[in-house]
Amino acid sequence: MPTVSMTVNGKSVSGNVEGRTLLVEFLRRNLRLTGTHVGCDTSQCGACVVHLDGKAVKACTTLALQCEGGDVVTIEGLAANGELHPMQQAFRDNHALQCGFCTPGMVMAAVDLVNRNGKLDEATIRAELEGNLCRCTGYHNIVKAIAAGAKAMS
Amino acid sequence: MxxxxxxxxxxxxxxxxxxKNARDGAFLAGxxxxxxxxxxxxxxPSDVVDIGGIGDLQGISVAGGAVSIGAGVTHAEVAASKDVRGAIAALADLAGEIGDPHVRHxxxxGGSIANNDPAADYPAACLGLGATIETSAGSHGADDFFVDLFETALDEGEIITRVKFPVPKRAGYAKFPNPASRFALVGVFVAETTGDGARVAVTGAGPGVFRVREMEAALDKDFSPAALSGISVSADNLNSDLHADADYRAHLIGVMAQRAVAAAG
Known part of the structure; x- marks a missing residue:
């Protein structure tokens, strides 16, 4: 069985995987980082979004072996020293979640969005959420939270 | 899996x-x-050959009246490229409308056009601009490359290396996306080329990307949305599914073509 090595949330990790092992499976099963969710498993819903080499990707549509030597950040890697990341705090403050299933992917997508764009208007936020589905909130509070999180991050 | x-x-x-050594190999890009x-x-496939780390497939350059994009360049990189936007803004716009931000990363x-999905965006840009597809074995003109549903002129084991898009006088792309998949229900790429007159390429509507010669002839005379207003496209052989029947798609081709011409400015 092949071995894969990468950096996850700042730590060097490695493990034995099959060719077909997905990044999300490696994170959840091998590393027990279960904050990254599998929603649709068909690259639609975005619950599995993590950062790979600084860019938001769908971990259900990336092979673990493709990430050899890569730098991965998951939702568990955002908070530092017991303090929520500003984007996580903004989601909490704005009631941007109900069941919470989509939230890890939403937050990771939102951080990536701010990293790429800096200043954000509402239309940009809504357009950029195309790859993240939420079935509870109707998106309004998520959009508000991302605008607030972007401000807090700047 | x-x-x-x-x-x-x-x-x-x-x-x-x-x-070559694989029993049933497949190349993996993104x-x-x-x-x-x-x-x-x-x-x-029995074997997956990951070509995502090959440096030769990277890079964007503009020279000699063409935009040359490595086959391994992501949609996000094309969408964000100032060089691409400066030369062919419609191409950068098209790349920025594929899938969603995470998919574009x-x-x-190369992966898009090698797959030749009948509703993919890039085949419309290749055919609409008259691009040249360079490969490990030579090169193909876009007119001969897209053969049929998920079928291209690529031989077994042949790898796309770069695509050269000639810079047109103007070009535009208009897409009616399927709201669930974001693939094109109908997408039309139009260009006023420097050497080959007007080109109109349609994706999403049929079994593969195709040109509409009647629209091209009309745009050769007058490159304006109004020039297309009387032209209807036959629904014969167009796709019919629960999202849109063939008649609706035929109608959309006319609408999207006019919007693409308007976007070309």
Missing amino acids: YDFTYHKAGSLEQAGKLF GQTLIATMKLRLAS RGTL
Whole structure:
């Protein structure tokens, strides 16, 4: 069985995987980082979004072996020293979640969005959420939270 | 997904060898289509050759009246490229409308056109601009490259290396996306080229990307949305599914073509 090595949330990790092992499976099963969710498993819903080499990707549509030597950040890697990341705090403050299933992917997508764009208007936020589905909130509070999180991050 | 043997290729030469030695090989670029296809067991290669790390497939340059984009360049890189936007803004716009931001971070130009999905965006840009597709074995003109549904002129083991898009006088792309998949229900790329007159390429509507000669002739006389107003496209052989029947798609071709011409300015 092949071995894969990468950096996850700042730590060097490695493990034995099959060719077909997905990044999300490696994170959840091998590393027990279960904050990254599998929603649709068909690259639609975005619950599995993590950062790979600084860019938001769908971990259900990336092979673990493709990430050899890569730098991965998951939702568990955002908070530092017991303090929520500003984007996580903004989601909490704005009631941007109900069941919470989509939230890890939403937050990771939102951080990536701010990293790429800096200043954000509402239309940009809504357009950029195309790859993240939420079935509870109707998106309004998520959009508000991302605008607030972007401000807090700047 | 059935298991397979994964290989990482460091060079085109190595990728070719790995593929040749495989019983039933498949090349993996960004994987945004292949991995989904394997999950559905619509593909079950014995060996997957990852060409995502090959440096020769990277890079964007503008020279000699053409934009040259490496096959491994992602949609996000094309969408964000000032060089591409400066030369062919419609191409940068098209790349920025593929899938969603996360898919665009992984999906590649070469992967898209090698797959030749009948609703993919890039084939419309290649055909609409009269691009040249360079490969490990030579090159193909876009008019001969897109053969049929998921079928291209590529030989077994042939790898797309770069695509050269001639810079047109003006070009535009208009897409009516399927709201669930974001693939084109109908997408039309129009260009006023420097050497080949007007070109109109339609994706999403038929079994593969195709040109509409009657519209091209009308645009050759007058490159304006109004020039297309009397032209109707036959619904024969167009796709019909629960999202849109053939008549609706035929109508959309006219609407999207006019919007594309308007976007070309």
